[in-house]
Amino acid sequence: MDHSAPGVYLTSQQCVRVPLATLQNELNSYLATLKTKLVEVINEDYSDYVGLSGRLANVEGAVVRMRRPLIELRDKLHAVQEAVRSELNSLNQGLRRRKEVATQRALLELTLEVSHVAAKVEKLLEEVAASDSVAVAAAAGGEAAADGAPAPPSPRSPLTSASAAAASAASASASAAALSDAELLAHCRLLERVAAEVSRLAFLANKGKDLAFVRALEPRIAGHRAALRGRLKAALAAALAPAPAPQPAGAAPGGGPRSVAAALHALHAAADLCEPGEAEGVVRSVVVAPMVERLIAEHKSATGHSASLGGLSALLSAITAGVRSSMGSLLEAALAPGSALRGLDLLGAAVLEEVQGALAAAMPGVFSPGVPPAFHANYRATLAWLAGLEELCATRGSVERLRSCPAHASLMRRWNTSVYFSLLYQEIAGELEDALSADRLEAPPPLAPGGAADPLTAAAAPQLAPTATLLRCLRRATSPEVVLPPLTDRFLRLALQLAQRYAAWLATAATARREAVAAAAAGGGGAGALGVVPGAAAAAGAAGSPAPTGAAAWATSMSAEELLVVVADAESVHSVLLGPFTTAFLELLPQSTPTAAPPSDCAAPDAAGDAAPNVIATVRSALAEAAEAVRGGGRSLAAALTDEAIERCVTVVRQLKGITATYRMTSKGPPSRASHYVGGVLTPLRSLLEAGSARRLASQFQRELLVLPVADGVCSRYGALAEELLSSVRKTESSLKRLKKAKGGAGGEEDSAASAISDSDKITLQLHLDVEELGRQLAALLVAGPAASADVGEVVAAALPTFRRLQEVVAPPPGLLAALAAGGGGTSAASTGGAASGGGGLL
Numbered sequence: 001m002d003h004s005a006p007g008v009y010l011t012s013q014q015c016v017r018v019p020l021a022t023l024q025n026e027l028n029s030y031l032a033t034l035k036t037k038l039v040e041v042i043n044e045d046y047s048d049y050v051g052l053s054g055r056l057a058n059v060e061g062a063v064v065r066m067r068r069p070l071i072e073l074r075d076k077l078h079a080v081q082e083a084v085r086s087e088l089n090s091l092n093q094g095l096r097r098r099k100e101v102a103t104q105r106a107l108l109e110l111t112l113e114v115s116h117v118a119a120k121v122e123k124l125l126e127e128v129a130a131s132d133s134v135a136v137a138a139a140a141g142g143e144a145a146a147d148g149a150p151a152p153p154s155p156r157s158p159l160t161s162a163s164a165a166a167a168s169a170a171s172a173s174a175s176a177a178a179l180s181d182a183e184l185l186a187h188c189r190l191l192e193r194v195a196a197e198v199s200r201l202a203f204l205a206n207k208g209k210d211l212a213f214v215r216a217l218e219p220r221i222a223g224h225r226a227a228l229r230g231r232l233k234a235a236l237a238a239a240l241a242p243a244p245a246p247q248p249a250g251a252a253p254g255g256g257p258r259s260v261a262a263a264l265h266a267l268h269a270a271a272d273l274c275e276p277g278e279a280e281g282v283v284r285s286v287v288v289a290p291m292v293e294r295l296i297a298e299h300k301s302a303t304g305h306s307a308s309l310g311g312l313s314a315l316l317s318a319i320t321a322g323v324r325s326s327m328g329s330l331l332e333a334a335l336a337p338g339s340a341l342r343g344l345d346l347l348g349a350a351v352l353e354e355v356q357g358a359l360a361a362a363m364p365g366v367f368s369p370g371v372p373p374a375f376h377a378n379y380r381a382t383l384a385w386l387a388g389l390e391e392l393c394a395t396r397g398s399v400e401r402l403r404s405c406p407a408h409a410s411l412m413r414r415w416n417t418s419v420y421f422s423l424l425y426q427e428i429a430g431e432l433e434d435a436l437s438a439d440r441l442e443a444p445p446p447l448a449p450g451g452a453a454d455p456l457t458a459a460a461a462p463q464l465a466p467t468a469t470l471l472r473c474l475r476r477a478t479s480p481e482v483v484l485p486p487l488t489d490r491f492l493r494l495a496l497q498l499a500q501r502y503a504a505w506l507a508t509a510a511t512a513r514r515e516a517v518a519a520a521a522a523g524g525g526g527a528g529a530l531g532v533v534p535g536a537a538a539a540a541g542a543a544g545s546p547a548p549t550g551a552a553a554w555a556t557s558m559s560a561e562e563l564l565v566v567v568a569d570a571e572s573v574h575s576v577l578l579g580p581f582t583t584a585f586l587e588l589l590p591q592s593t594p595t596a597a598p599p600s601d602c603a604a605p606d607a608a609g610d611a612a613p614n615v616i617a618t619v620r621s622a623l624a625e626a627a628e629a630v631r632g633g634g635r636s637l638a639a640a641l642t643d644e645a646i647e648r649c650v651t652v653v654r655q656l657k658g659i660t661a662t663y664r665m666t667s668k669g670p671p672s673r674a675s676h677y678v679g680g681v682l683t684p685l686r687s688l689l690e691a692g693s694a695r696r697l698a699s700q701f702q703r704e705l706l707v708l709p710v711a712d713g714v715c716s717r718y719g720a721l722a723e724e725l726l727s728s729v730r731k732t733e734s735s736l737k738r739l740k741k742a743k744g745g746a747g748g749e750e751d752s753a754a755s756a757i758s759d760s761d762k763i764t765l766q767l768h769l770d771v772e773e774l775g776r777q778l779a780a781l782l783v784a785g786p787a788a789s790a791d792v793g794e795v796v797a798a799a800l801p802t803f804r805r806l807q808e809v810v811a812p813p814p815g816l817l818a819a820l821a822a823g824g825g826g827t828s829a830a831s832t833g834g835a836a837s838g839g840g841g842l843l
Helices: 006-015 020-044 046-050 058-147 162-170 174-176 181-207 212-240 260-272 276-308 312-335 348-362 372-391 398-405 405-413 416-436 454-460 465-477 485-524 533-542 558-584 610-666 676-680 684-692 699-743 748-754 761-780 791-801 799-809 816-822
Strands: none
Touching: 006 058, 020 046, 046 058, 046 454, 046 485, 058 181, 058 212, 174 610, 181 212, 181 260, 212 260, 212 276, 260 276, 260 312, 276 312, 276 348, 312 348, 348 372, 348 398, 348 405, 372 416, 416 465, 416 485, 416 610, 454 465, 454 558, 465 558, 485 558, 485 610, 533 699, 558 684, 610 676, 610 684, 610 699, 610 761, 684 761, 699 761, 699 791, 699 799, 761 791, 761 799, 761 816, 791 799
């Protein structure tokens, strides 16, 4: 008990099923024992614990002896701490003073450097001003000597203020024009050096913008920049001016700039000065603007009043050639990878901006969508021209910069593609709407002599003018001569709308046909009016419903054989939409970007590569849906025609009611061949299949659209009529037997012998022979080659479940055929083809 665990004890007691009261008493007893032993253990050492303080001697003295060295150690540590803190404070003060001295020294050095650079800039500008004065004096020396006037004195410090800078800049153009090529090159090099120093001075001034000295220099720095800006513009204009007629050695041929090297130095100076707009403006005004103005004037003089309606491609090609000739070296230097001139946008801000502005001012008609062909040609020419400009770019960044520049966006905004599409939409959709609104169907007009057939029309070979119009409109909606890259999605929607409109036209015709037939049947025309629809229209009017009018009136005035032309055209349009049209439209997708792709060596990652499969799949799905809508409309009309054919076939099938009278009113023996009416049951279907329009349908479509629906409907209706007839005959025969049985009497044996084969059996056998003959006719339509007579029923039943049901309905009673064969009933002819279409035991 003492060493056992409580859990083990409780488990053991539960296993022997100890009562809870007994268990509680034992546990309480154990608890009391534990408490007693605990008290005994405490009392064993209690005396030692109580006498502990009495046995300790001189505790206070020991504490004092232990505290003294600790206090001494603490005092030493405090002294060291104070010494370290004082040394740290002195070091921090020294570092702070050193930092202040360094800061003051840096400010002093910055001030000295700003002053030195400012003086250097002023000295360089004085050199530039002196050279300008010498050039001006040399140019005006002859005139001054002739007039007796002294030469103007050289300015002492021309750029000490903004007004002096403006005055010196005014004379810069004349001095730059008077310099020789070598002097101009040296002058531009000096300006590039000055620009570098001015840029350095601006950097230093921005670094020390809080200094009073620097703030005092700001007017002088602004004057230096203004003076340098004017001289740079003058020098760049002089360097870019066309070379004189007798070109010196080293000049660019073909009307190029006077000095390419000097122009490059001036452009570098403008880039260093961080003012690219001034240089771009000079290039635009000196090089691009005169060239564009001259080319536009030559183009207008060559094309006359039609200059704004077309011919933009030739003008833009001439502009591109002129840009390459007059600015080739500049563009090559500015667009080279890592060029220091990458801050200049000569293509966008100079060339593109000037061209689009000049075209809008001198030839506004090129942007007018009033003449869609000319608008399309001009837009395509513009895209090709932009692609040519992008070919001049050597890096991906240059291409992106050209595409994102304001001039590019302004040029593309001038093309009102929405109005262009609206005009074409009205033209294309209006043409199809006019063709579909006609109240009669006509053949498409013949192709003009020497004219090229439309690819879609040639692929479909339509037999109706509306279908030919649809294909022609679809071709225009995918023609590269009509579609513009930004409008690809709109032309896709247009094509889908054209297809849906054609499908709705077919559905409306099918509905009108069904309504006319229903009205004819309600007016007493019956199934006989189904093939000649003028009678149906008249019957509809006689029945009180209005005769069909409008766009679908032709559907009620044509025979079923003629309407098959519409079904055949619908199938052709379906094939064209899924085939040639889809292929032609997908060819437009890779060119759906507004400009050409960058060169291969700087091509951007193919961002459209991942999206292209999705786009292609979406386009294919949309066109497939439109094609299915067209096929659905055509098959809806085909279903209406097959319903008519079924009614005409069932009209013949209803003659089976005469079989009852034949065998009840006569003592005719069992039948041996099919009834004569069976040969005419499928005559309406054969008429449809032999029509020229049906022959245009593939055999698969003939079977799917005509043969199977008509055969299924005829077999279903035939089975219902046969089942009704046999049910009536058997009920009548059953009633007669009950009456005879009720009469009883003599003569029963004679009656039984005479009626070994009842009239119902004869009628059932006749229907069985008729169905077998119908199966042979259906097999001839369903099977391409000759089929064995033993397999005819199985072949037809496999294709038509309703025919199998018909066979089950007219199946003779078990043993009847065997009994007739044994009794010489002559049924062998029924199984060996005795069902001649003209024979029979009726009428």
